[in-house]
Amino acid sequence: MLSIIISSYQIDYFEQFKRNVEVTIGCNFVYEIVSVQNNNEYSINEAYNKGGKKAKYNNLLFIHEDVIFRTNDWGDKLVALLKKENIGCIGVAGEDYESYFPSYWFSNPNKKCHFIQDSKDGEILMEKVNFKNDVLDPIVSLDGVFIACTRKVFEEFLFDENIKGYHGYDYDFSVRVASVYQNYITSEILIKHFSTGGLSKEWLQSLLFVRKKNGFLSSYKLINKELELSKAYSLILLLKKYNYTTKQIFLIVANYLSIPKIGLLNCLKIINRLRYT
Numbered sequence: 001m002l003s004i005i006i007s008s009y010q011i012d013y014f015e016q017f018k019r020n021v022e023v024t025i026g027c028n029f030v031y032e033i034v035s036v037q038n039n040n041e042y043s044i045n046e047a048y049n050k051g052g053k054k055a056k057y058n059n060l061l062f063i064h065e066d067v068i069f070r071t072n073d074w075g076d077k078l079v080a081l082l083k084k085e086n087i088g089c090i091g092v093a094g095e096d097y098e099s100y101f102p103s104y105w106f107s108n109p110n111k112k113c114h115f116i117q118d119s120k121d122g123e124i125l126m127e128k129v130n131f132k133n134d135v136l137d138p139i140v141s142l143d144g145v146f147i148a149c150t151r152k153v154f155e156e157f158l159f160d161e162n163i164k165g166y167h168g169y170d171y172d173f174s175v176r177v178a179s180v181y182q183n184y185i186t187s188e189i190l191i192k193h194f195s196t197g198g199l200s201k202e203w204l205q206s207l208l209f210v211r212k213k214n215g216f217l218s219s220y221k222l223i224n225k226e227l228e229l230s231k232a233y234s235l236i237l238l239l240k241k242y243n244y245t246t247k248q249i250f251l252i253v254a255n256y257l258s259i260p261k262i263g264l265l266n267c268l269k270i271i272n273r274l275r276y277t
Contacts, residue, residue: 001030002075003055005062007038007047013066013194020068029075032056044144044166045159052158058151066194067145070116074189081136081186082150088181089149089174091142092191096130098140098175100223101231101256102211104199105141105171110227112137112185115145116192128187136184144170145193153177162213168206175214201242208252216261228262232270240277249277 004021008014018033025031034054036047048062059082071077081090093113095105105111112131117124131137147170157176159169174183232253239249253274257267 001057002032002059002061002079003052003057004031004033005048005051005055005060006033006035006065007042007044007051008035008065009037009039010065017065017067024069024072025075026073029073030057031075043161043164043169045161045163045169048159048169049161052151052154055151059148060151060154061146061148062144063147064145064193064195067191068194070190070192071188077186077188078148081184081188082148084136084184086182087150088153088177088183089142089147090136091139091148091174091183091185092146092189093126093143094139094174094183094185095141096137096139097224097227098178098216099231100216100228100258100261101235102207103231103234104207105143112139113143114185114187115190117196118192118194119196123192131187135188136186139183139185140175140178141171142174142183142185145195146189146191147174149177153181156180160213163206163209165202165206167200167203168210171207172210172214199238204238204242212255223261225263225266229266229269232256232262232266233273236270236273236277246277250274 006014014035021033034051036051038047052060059079061078078090092115093105095110096112097110111129113126113129115126117126157173160172163169163172177183236249236253239252253270257270259267
């Protein structure tokens with residue numbers, strides 16, 4: 001049994017999604033779709049919490065409405081995966097490394113994904129990208145297009161309603177869950193996503209808010225100092241792109257200048273890069 005929770009505002013996509021689920025989830029599989037109508041009345045965190053609290057079943061799937069499933073009988077597959085010991089969240093895209101500098105899941109070489117992305121040039125099949133295992137691969141942060149968890153995990157963490165808008169909710173929720181449980185992405189379920197997404201200023205603001213709120217949760221992992229230098233440079237470029245002032249950029253980046261974490265040489269390199277912003 002599964003409760004599917006959607007923050008809905010596009011009726012055509014929602015109707016397509018309902019029809020697709022009906023024919024792909026499995027003939028005798030018991031499920032419900034909890035649609036929270038949301039024409040900017042709520043943040044996505046508020047909508048998901050409303051839907052999750054209304055849900056009847058103990059297995060929950062938070063998913064975008066501009067999605068269709070390409071796998072048949074996926075309901076039983078998902079419920080079986082959610083029975084795994086110490087399970088946190090299951091998704092189809094994410095990153096197996098929580099970067100010390102604020103970053104995004106699809107930054108190479110740490111992204112992992114298994115889904116079809118619609119684009120202006122047609123379908124892009126991202127099949128088992130960077131998978132090490134066949135069905136389930138451990139992950140830290142998940143993309144919000146597909147996040148499944150048990151009611152226990154949902155109620156323990158909830159989506160943070162202090163994060164406004166429609167960004168940052170997935171990173172925040174999945175990384176907090178990963179501090180206690182193990183998140184995974186799966187290759188057993190294939191979806192197609194019709195949105196191309198993008199790194200907007202609102203997305204960047206949400207990311208910075210989440211990192212400031214949570215701090216660096218993956219203290220148990222070794223920090224890749226070479227990778228962090230690249231992510232620091234990317235953060236500086238994004239801040240410049242969205243017209244943050246030189247002072248604002250310096251103050252934001254300075255929060256992450258830590259010799260014990262990224263090394264003296266990297267700190268000096270980043271400071272030198274800041275001189276030319």
